[in-house]
Amino acid sequence: MAKHLKKENGNFLLDLAVMTVGCLVMILFTYQKIQSPVIEAGHSCERKYSPMPVPTLYIHGWHGTEKSTSQLIESAEDEKGARKVLEVTVSPQGKTTYSGKWNPGIRHPLIQVVFEDNEAEIPDEAVWLKTITGELRKRYGISQINVVSHSMGGPVTLYWALNLRNKDSPELKKFVPIAGPFDGVIFTDDVPNQNKIRENGEPVWQNAAYRSYYEKRNNFPEGVSVLNIYGNLEDGTNSDYLVTNASARSLKWLIKDRVGHYEEKMIKGPMAQHSKLHENKQVDRLVNDFLFD
Numbered sequence: 285m286a287k288h289l290k291k292e293n294g295n296f297l298l299d300l301a302v303m304t305v306g307c308l309v310m311i312l313f314t315y316q317k318i319q320s321p322v323i324e325a326g327h328s329c330e331r332k333y334s335p336m337p338v339p340t341l342y343i344h345g346w347h348g349t350e351k352s353t354s355q356l357i358e359s360a361e362d363e364k365g366a367r368k369v370l371e372v373t374v375s376p377q378g379k380t381t382y383s384g385k386w387n388p389g390i391r392h393p394l395i396q397v398v399f400e401d402n403e404a405e406i407p408d409e410a411v412w413l414k415t416i417t418g419e420l421r422k423r424y425g426i427s428q429i430n431v432v433s434h435s436m437g438g439p440v441t442l443y444w445a446l447n448l449r450n451k452d453s454p455e456l457k458k459f460v461p462i463a464g465p466f467d468g469v470i471f472t473d474d475v476p477n478q479n480k481i482r483e484n485g486e487p488v489w490q491n492a493a494y495r496s497y498y499e500k501r502n503n504f505p506e507g508v509s510v511l512n513i514y515g516n517l518e519d520g521t522n523s524d525y526l527v528t529n530a531s532a533r534s535l536k537w538l539i540k541d542r543v544g545h546y547e548e549k550m551i552k553g554p555m556a557q558h559s560k561l562h563e564n565k566q567v568d569r570l571v572n573d574f575l576f577d
Contacts, residue, residue, distance in 0.1 A: 338428045338457055339369070339393040339420070340575055343413070345435025345463075350398045352434055352562055357394050359568035364576040366392035374412045376401035386424045392576055395420075406436065406493070410443040417444075417454050430458040430575055434562045435527070438464025439493070442535070446500040456505050460571050462513045463561050465527045467494040467534035476521035479530040487534040497538050507544040511574045512536070513567055514548070515556030526558040 340360075344352035350371070360366040370384040372395060387393065397416060399409055420426040431441050438461030445456060468474030468491050479489040487494070514532035515524030522529045529550070536546060550556075555564045 336388055336425065336427060337391055337393050338430055339395050339426060340366075340430040340432060340458075341395045341397055341416075343397045343431060343433040343437035343440060344399070344402070345433070345437045347402050348399075348434060348437070349402065350396060353396055353432070355563050356432060356568060356571060357396060359565075360392065360394060360572050360576070363568070364392060364572050366394050366572075366576065368394040368396060370395045371398065372396070372416050373398045374400060374416070376404070378408075378412055378415060380412075380415060380419060388424075406439050406443050407447075409436075409440040410448055413440060413444045414448040414453070418452060421452060421454050426454050428457050429454045430460070431456065432460045432462070432571060432575070433464065434462045435558065436465065438462070438535070439466055442466065442497060442504075442538070445505060446497060446503045449503070449505065456508050458509045458511075458575060460511045460513065460574060461532075461535065462567060462571075463515055463524055463527050463532065463558050464512070464535060465531050466497070466538070467491055467531040468528070469531070470521075470523060470526050470528060474528055474531055476523050476528055479528060479534075481530050481533050481537075485537045485540060487530055487537060490534075494534060494538075501538050501542070504539045504542040506542050508539075508542070509545040509574075510535075510539065510543050510547070511570065512546070512548045513551060513561070513570060515551045515558065515561050517554070517556055518552050524556055524558040524561065 342353035342357055357368050361368065367390050368384070369386055369390060370382055373381045374397070375381070399412065417429065420429070433441050441459060441461070467479065467487050467489070470476060473491050479487055481487055490498070512532065512535055514527065514529055516522060516529055517524060533548060536548070540546060549570055551561060551564060551566060561567055
């Protein structure tokens, strides 16, 4: 009996050892699978790992709401398989509220930004943008972002990039301002056909905000790809009704020595009106191809 029990104990210990080793092998295999490198075609010896997806933030302009960027987002979902994963609402006091769920498995994640105080000044909204970008990095580990902006959302993004970014901010990869008033707004401090862009790209007339941007121009992150979209009603004003072509195009003079790629696209006709640009199918295609192809 004792000999039989000793033999059974020995078999039990052997089985336990086999099971333990098996479990360790399965754990190791699973870990290696998670960490497995992505080997690109033609580069079988080069080890690369799947990167974190780069989310695109959509920022509305003065008096804008979530509707201001909804069509842009929906077109990206329909045409490029992107998906809105988060909406960030900012209170007038700067408190952020998140809805949705971040999923790093989505190839083209989209994040909609909504400022409840849609008449706030550019520096205030830029501070809120700094809060959002910092939270995206801290909460979700997001290290790179794209930004699509309409109207005043362009200068807000520029102000953040020049004045408020720090070492903890996500890297700006692509920037698409639509109808951005970088050097004045009609009915406020600009007049149709008053300003012009010189052959070297410098605007003839520069307002105080523009001059302050120019002083900080070397703070703009290097290597960003920029698509600057603006509208021309072709009614003789060379504007989209609120923003002159010169004001929109003045962005290039600020960042031309910093960007990795810069291009401009003029939209013409009735659908080039300032508020219609974010409802324009041509704009949708330009933005989506630039971001996701």
